[in-house]
Amino acid sequence: MPPFRDEVVFVITTGSHTTRVQYGLAESLTPPQKTVATRVYKADNGDGKAPYSLEGPESAAIYPIVKGRIENMDALLYLIESLYRTTTNMSTDSPFAPILLTCNSEWQPSQIEEIITYLFRRVRVPAVTIIPESLAALYAYALQIACVVNIGEEKTEITPIVDFNIVESAQSVVEIGGKDINKALQSLLPTLQPYQIEELKRSPIYEVLSEESMSFFGELSAPATSSLEEEGIVDVAAIVANGNAREILAQREQKKSSKLVDLKNSEMPRNSFIDSKGQTVELGTERFQGTEDMIERLSHEIGNVIGKLDDIARRGDCWENIIIVGGPTVIKGFVDAVLLSLQEHFLITRGTTYSELPSGLNTPGYGTPPATPAVYGQTLGHGQVPTTIKLAKMADYFIGYKGHTWEDAPFLGSQIAAKQIFTPGIASIDGAYMSREDFAERGAREIWNLGLL
CATH class of the missing domain: 3.30.420.40 (ATPase, nucleotide binding domain)
Structure with a gap:
């Protein structure tokens, strides 16, 4: 004891x-x-x-x-x-x-x-x-099997663990890290100092958006307004006829300001944060960019690592227990974006069942058309790609x-x-x-x- x-x-x-x-x-x-x-x-x-x-x-x-x-x-x-x-x-x-x-x-x-x-x-x-x-x-998640993705400043360590044992033959260290986000942001925002770039990453206004949250600049359109007033059109004649124009206009401005305060960061064309030197930094949609390439590369490497596991059943267990830790996980939406990328590139989404797939059919891997061999693992067979990809649940x-x-x-x-x-x-x-x-x-x-x- x-x-x-x-x-x-x-x-x-x-x-x-x-x-x-x-x-x-x-x-x-x-x-x-x-x-x-x-x-x-x-x-x-x-x-x-x-x-x-x-x-x-x-x-x-x-x-x-x-x-x-x-x-x-x-x-x-x-x-x-x-x-x-x-x-x-x-x-x-x-x-x-x-x-x-x-x-x-x-x-x-x-x-x-x-x-x-x-x-x-x-x-x-x-x-x-x-x-x-x-x-x-792994201990923090109370699991005994998972794929741990530990993202540092300059490198990421991707480690499959089975029954508390690290599978060293599949483990990978790649030069992907928080510095890649800084580099992308510095290119987008050349007037910001390096310390401001770092502080932007950790500020409430920096986040990774999904298509569903891109309300003012993405593909999804904003809902139709219900009145002319909501669209910013003032009925001047009605206000004058009412006799209390000053009071009505003041109420209208107060209502408009209240709506702006209630907007989410993702709904605001511009937003700002105050850096450690007391300066106000105002940004547009650049505050939603800078992670795209990193997330793509990261999901590709995760797929490669899990694909190296010899035991197909254990691959499935790892796909259902993805643990992502490290600095960039503080960015709102980052972890979810990695999950979405993994699902997009590796998840089976066909309506058919396993029994309907011929055993010799190659299943697509990262960016691979159905008629070619899977990239990750360099192996064949439909049982080798996941039907479920999940993030592990933290205790x-x-x-x-x-x-x-x-x-x-x-x-x-x-x-x-x-x-x-x-x-x-x-x-x-x-x-x-x-x-x-x-x-x-x-x-x-x-x-x-x-x-x-």
């Missing part, structure tokens, strides 16, 4: 741009206690102290992780140790908090072993476990996450995993962490025997 208490568990997830930290696991899990940039600074103190610092000028900044890859191990180890000690208020001699750390497929086995060795020998932690970030996302019983975006769902999953791995309870997982004694007897390679990586 795991021997640690909830209040002493330390969870840390490190991405290329952001690191999230939590010390202590509440009964109802909450968003991270700390969110900091994955960045340290070169310190030139000449007094024999640590060569890095958590503060400094941008000219001295060092980014330990680039596109998911560890580029500066010493800097990363310093960041992890510093956050561990400052968050837990532990001295060098008496640490007692076990650590759960996430990794991604870009981390090399030797690097993972180096991190474990450092944590035991230098930080002297009592216990360590490392789990893939994609597996952590909704964590009160602390109510109203919080699922951008960092992997962090929630990391907390759930840490609770099951380190603390006693009905759902505890035995033998899923390394103790100091395990490290002394078998070394850092013991991490590979835990069945999590």
Whole structure:
């Protein structure tokens, strides 16, 4: 039975741009206690102290992780140790908090072993476990099979997971990320500064629209107005005859203003947001653009990954449990647009049944006409394309996450995993962490025997 208490568990997830930290696991899990940039600074103190610092000028900044890859191990180890000690208020001699750390497929086995060795020998932690970030996302959804799409700033990791095991032969890392949206928006809005582009993405006025919501500029026409007044035509003669023209016109303007306030963002030809420097940025329909190419490429890659699974039944399970996490998921309509793209390109929509399809008939894949072989998977047979594509349903019983975006769902999953791995309870997982004694007897390679990586 795991021997640690909830209040002493330390969870840390490190991405290329952001690191999230939590010390202590509440009964109802909450968003991270700390969110900091994955960045340290070169310190030139000449007094024999640590060569890095958590503060400094941008000219001295060092980014330990680039596109998911560890580029500066010493800097990363310093960041992890510093956050561990400052968050837990532990001295060098008496640490007692076990650590759960996430990794991604870009981390090399030797690097993972180096991190474990450092944590035991230098930080002297009592216990360590490392789990893939994609597996952590799975925990957040309380599933055992899914296709996890983790979208970062510069790359996306697409990971099929079957019975809690990552299918490495199908896993893919592609250079698609939030930067592609920034690049597209910068082309559309060349007068905006890069920081404004980033803030626009996270503002309420930026969203991805479906055809049904394109009311003023899309293909769907607006409903007919019911009166001349609603169309903006004023019956001047009627107002003059009434004798109170000023009052009637004031009421009419108030009514018109009220209607404008009630309009949804998608119904407004123009809208604005205020950036971090207090400037008002007003935009037209550009605020609904910039994601199209990324979504198309993303859906294509997801189809390719799922198509690589050998077990056709498991493909179907993955198609019914698509998990999309990462920064762009905060954009209103983005996740739904990815789902619609997947359904458009991969879903069987014919009215016929399986029994009516000849077994040798090729079924269309991404952008493929019915008479040619499917692109993804490069295989034949109608049983290999999905009849259902769904987004997985996030667990909704964590009160602390109510109203919080699922951008960092992997962090929630990391907390759930840490609770099951380190603390006693009905759902505890035995033998899923390394103790100091395990490290002394078998070394850092013991991490590979835990069945999590």
